[in-house]
Amino acid sequence: MRTDYYTTAPAGGGPGRTGTPRYTVIPFEVPPPEEKKRRGSRKAPWIFAVFLVLIVALTGLTLALSWMLAQSGESGETTVESGGGNYTLIPIPTASDSAGTTDLERAPTGTGVTLTVAGLPDQVLTYQEIYDRNIAAIVSIRAYQTGGGATGTGVVMTADGYIITNYHVIQGSYQVEVVLLDDSVHQALLVGGDQTNDLAVLKIDAQDLTPAEFGDSDQLQVGDPALAIGNPLGEELRGTMTDGIISAISRDVNVDGNTMTLIQTTAALNSGNSGGALLNDRGQVVGITNMKMTSYSGSVEGLGFAIPTSTVKAIVDELIAYGHVRGYPTLGILGSTMDAQRAAANGLVEGVYVQSVTAGSDAEKQGMRSGDVITECNGQTVTSVDDINAIKEGFQAGDVLTFRVYRNGEYLDLEVRLMERYELDQ
Template sequence: MQTLKRSMAALIALLALSLSVTARAELPDFTTLAEKASPAVVNISTTQKLPDRSGAQMGIPDLDNLPPGLREFFERSIPRGQGQGQAPRGQQREAQSLGSGFIISDDGYILTNNHVVADADEILVRLSDRSEHKAKLVGADPRSDVAVLKIEAKNLPTLKLGDSDKLKVGEWVLAIGSPFGFDHSVTAGIVSAKGRSLPNENYVPFIQTDVAINPGNSGGPLLNLQGEVVGINSQIFTRSGGFMGLSFAIPIDVAMNVADQLKKGGKVSRGWLGVVIQEVNKDLAESFGLDKPSGALVAQLVEDGPAAKGGLQVGDVILSLNGQTINESADLPHLVGNMKPGDKAALEVIRDGSRKTLNMTIGNLPDEDEEVAAVEGKGAERSSNRLGVTVAELTPEQRKSLDIKAGVVIKEVQGGPAAMIGLRQGDVITHLNNRAVDSSKTFSEIAKSLPKDRSISMRVLRQGRASFITFKLAE
């Protein structure tokens, strides 16, 4: 019996050892990868010359000429760095920053983030052999946060570029950079998600990872297990200022498209449709007759823009572009931005409950977004309705300034559903329950026939920005 127990214990121990060895064998070994990739990763430091801001210019009194007691009071009250330790009056101050980058060609071209080198008067690149080189800014693109630098050197180590489209969620990735100035720090993790959209970053489908990224990592490479660059580490989500498990990288395919254009012409051309879109939530999907929330809802069109010329209308829900499905509204700018001006686009849309395909030509994204004049409500005929809002006709001047053909302006919010959904005086309503509003009379007629206990859509212009909102009438 004892012999049997000893045999069983030995078998269990052997099995546990085997499982442990197998588990260790499945974990990646980053040592060779880090050794081969590190020489092509660089540290970037910048210097920006700032205008002189003496204490008097900053609203800080001249402490030297104050009585001792008053001087001591101000010294305690003034935050550190103001009034004390500043550059002597008349001398120019300097701001410095640190970041990372990596070499993409052996003749000295380097890829990094735009925000690492933005507004820099001097850019210094330090290589892995500790040599330092002054860098020239070849070009930068704030929209994608990509910049290209050039140093005068030859036979430099380079990194091999991968295919970010082939990257899979759950795949191991490694980052190399200079967090807080610590050169060639290596951190690893997995791909958490792909195609992420961030606020004010409409043209980059970010790669989300759980790789530890901190200030100074910006511009450094994100590598797969084959040692290929699949992204540029760019941003982190943080409430503390440091790493919290959410890091974002620019896909290398996007970055190289931008880099190639910057090297050739110094600027980037992107596709453009000329639409303002918004997300389709559950209530909007119901109001437009969709089975589920998906697509990009057209809230506004630029007059004579590519989309307007191609027959797209306000209230259309774009479901696909050239056969590529638009699951979320953020998918559309990613796809359009990667197209070239002059490319053909076939948009599948839902309009009045029916599917149709519209063909149009992609335009060139303007340098600056167009702004529409704010609404200034003037007196006109009024109309009350069951929504708890009083509206008036638009004057010809208002229609011209807002660049719209019809609609009604809100003169007063009396309460009820209008107040609950956040409507304000001066808002302009152009569509209600999927119907265009061309007068206060039409608005009242539509309002009287609104269905109960079902999502209803309304298109509202506020300070030139259009969006669809939904509500329900429970009465």
């Protein structure tokens, strides 16, 4: 599976894939081969000295990058901890940074279709039975973007062509195709997508598809068998099944400033698995696979994650009904803590340092900009993104928050209206 920490590689490898990936992929680190010593070589001391210099430089760069990652966070969500420690959580395929706006033709909403979640059957199936029962419900997703593209996996929800996948698979795309088990290719329309929960619903013009049976993720227990079916590394290995166990439930993980409550599994996941199925031993889909944990200082194995069906049903039903998910107010700013040490070093004050402001947000319209330091929100002193989140929690989209901002040696007072996050996600 977003070699070493400094090397990024496109994931998924969709048709015409070029450009910079939206999510970096961090392959496993491979130790360099040992060099044979040359007896009596006069160059050895010089080579050793150069080697030491390189090691010191790389160590400094690693520490600097780690510090930068640890500082980032999104106001209106939660701080980005980059997984904390020496690891990071990454969505498992990528989309191009140059993709821009998601511009897919939309399918009708409000059709009354909902996701059915079945009870737990008594019969435990063999792995072969589980695979045979589900393989026709696993599809390939081809997402075409300006300057590149991405590939991922999807799960057939209904016989008439509703498909569930991850939002980050299709984000920034102007065209999406769904490839069925029989190799037929279908143009997909976007029913709706939600970046916060990383889910999207597509619709293709097809009949008599084989839908997956969705089970209740709330019935899962740690230690239960778990299987994943998807398309690791793209379509060449599509329909791959891996096995493991449920290693944790209700695991809170943080990616790009957004905390998600996910299922953790040891079933192997790789780029291209995003949007695929996590299954129980009854052959039911209990999660949509969406990310794995990787390390930039050592190997990490068996740490994959999936969105539980308890979340999937709530979000998918909302997307089919309205095309978006309501009730996620956001400020549209990316910020990080400006503590006393950082403030003194940069000639600033303590508070929340504004790293960027989302285009189209009310924060942008009211004049908030990168480089500002937020010192107060609604009259309360704030020193972290979490402080702003705690204040924001009691408000809804349309409500106005007041901010005191430090800029160029002066304090400014700004009033910013909270917006629905879907208004800024597109």
